[in-house]
Amino acid sequence: MISKKRTWLDIIIIAIALVISALLIGLKFLPSEGDLTLSVISEGGESEYSLSENREIELMSNGISLIIRIENSSAYILSSECPNGICMKQGRAKRAGDTVVCAPAGVALIIKSGGVSHGDAVAG
Numbered sequence: 001m002i003s004k005k006r007t008w009l010d011i012i013i014i015a016i017a018l019v020i021s022a023l024l025i026g027l028k029f030l031p032s033e034g035d036l037t038l039s040v041i042s043e044g045g046e047s048e049y050s051l052s053e054n055r056e057i058e059l060m061s062n063g064i065s066l067i068i069r070i071e072n073s074s075a076y077i078l079s080s081e082c083p084n085g086i087c088m089k090q091g092r093a094k095r096a097g098d099t100v101v102c103a104p105a106g107v108a109l110i111i112k113s114g115g116v117s118h119g120d121a122v123a124g
């Protein structure tokens, strides 16, 4: 009888251990490193785009038109009408915290970790 009880306890302990390890594995797959967001700040405000979708974003800021490209989980300024074109030489932003700035246009690309926020910030 004692041995039977112990077996049941063992099964329960193993089951709990499995649940805990499943949870830990599950946590690994939650958005962290892989889910990055591109935040584009311009004259018109701030917009967010997922870095996992390749696309081109055209925008006009301070009278300067720019094309921002998201490609292979990185973002860069593909073309800009700004006078010096430094922004196009800044390369690609791809890790959280990376920034590309076009000062004449007042545009900044900032990589943020985590997915695109859905406006859970409360204004006012």
Ligand SMILES: [Zn+2]
Pocket (backbone or CB within 6 Å): 080, 082, 084, 085, 086, 087, 088, 101, 102, 103, 104, 105
């Ligand atoms: Zn520029």
